[in-house]
Amino acid sequence: MQFIVNPADGLPIYRQIMRQITEAIAAGRLKGGDQLASHRDLSEQLVIAPLTVKKAYDELEALGYISSQRGRGTFVCARQPRVNAVDRREQVQQAARQLLTQAYLAGLKIPEVIEILKKTDRELTQEERK
């Protein structure tokens, strides 16, 4: 799997990595049981400190998305974390609000936003898999 990080992005590097992994899981490009690159390898690829990648992995593990096994590697969990359904819904709502705010500021109307959403969906789910 390919990662891209941008140290000047505002969002901390470890969160950029977390985001890309959760997006890949959500879109089905990463499936339960898939092995991730070791945090050392990935840190070399991205030219950042190993601990930075490790922190991303650690947080994802605490959230239940992935599982590290000493001496073996790090893997995507088969069962995605059971989050309170209400919390989930709340997060979706908030993401919807943010999208709408950005869209309003860009002068877009609802039909255009829906078009962008569909197009983005196609991109996310059709990206080639490793």
Add this chain to the structure above:
Amino acid sequence: MQFIVNPADGLPIYRQIMRQITEAIAAGRLKGGDQLASHRDLSEQLVIAPLTVKKAYDELEALGYISSQRGRGTFVCARQPRVNAVDRREQVQQAARQLLTQAYLAGLKIPEVIEILKKTDRELTQEERK
């Protein structure tokens, strides 16, 4: 206008305030010329340090959303700032990606996401104005 801040939210408090003001402007609940509460009043209302509100106002002023007028108060600008169209588009895209990620993880399909989006739009634009 009502504000809600949550010190444990991860997002800095001053950014929570900025977000709520820009959301309100984007949704049309705040219009050019509307007066904002003074940063002292707002800080008392939210039980936070006055400097925190001031920082939010300062940043919004630097971005061109609002304007402070010595001795009179702080007002929403009539002409909202022109942001680079490409940047705007990029932010919309990113918000769309985040919404889709949250939606996938909640097990929602595109049609359901669109429903939520429409409903949220109605909520955002119909909220009563202060």
Add this chain to the structure above:
Amino acid sequence: MQFIVNPADGLPIYRQIMRQITEAIAAGRLKGGDQLASHRDLSEQLVIAPLTVKKAYDELEALGYISSQRGRGTFVCARQPRVNAVDRREQVQQAARQLLTQAYLAGLKIPEVIEILKKTDRELTQEERK
């Protein structure tokens, strides 16, 4: 609150700290809203690296026991984490099994174990509070 760490204990230092904090919360010596020492101060007290204390705090935060607030400090959460009741029960069971195993190996009988338990309970809850 006083902490003691032993680098040669086998248990990682950051887990020793986590254990002492959760014990204190469980026993009521730390209550919701109480402020913890800054990770820098505590690291000086214990003569260890600040990151080590920070890791303990980070994990406790991920578990929902404490909450860090930038610029203000770190505080015990008012509402303890809602863990699945079944998981809770399972953890208690496992702790009970471990205690019994240790007790068997020490040649103790159930009545003696219960005595130790009661005595330990008194120690945990009666330790003077800071």
Add this chain to the structure above:
Amino acid sequence: MQFIVNPADGLPIYRQIMRQITEAIAAGRLKGGDQLASHRDLSEQLVIAPLTVKKAYDELEALGYISSQRGRGTFVCARQPRVNAVDRREQVQQAARQLLTQAYLAGLKIPEVIEILKKTDRELTQEERK
């Protein structure tokens, strides 16, 4: 005797095996002279590397719980190791502290904890022997 290992448990696999064997000895389900499965058989049964089982057996042998006899197999020792009484007591104390912490966090009071302890004791000592 049945073993269960969980690679994602945090506790290293070889320690999980060690724990189950010492628990069985402590509870009387394994007695001096009983033969253990060969490390090869056990590794096949648990679908783990033979070296992992071997390490568990090696450590138990070093501690004096079991004894490997070239060409014959591995057996539980008749006389269990004499561990420093103070260390033993210390371990019992620590296990008691952990149990109480988990119990407090689960909202249990001492009488309930004692009930669970008694029930667990019956389960541990009454498990059928292979």
Add this chain to the structure above:
DNA sequence: GTGGTCTAGACCACC
């Protein structure tokens, strides 16, 4: 090889 822990610094953002 893998992950797990720890150090001793640094700089930034926030209140």
Add this chain to the structure above:
DNA sequence: GTGGTCTAGACCACG
């Protein structure tokens, strides 16, 4: 002052 992030090493434990 507080917490948040990052670096560039080190050594250990595990499979």
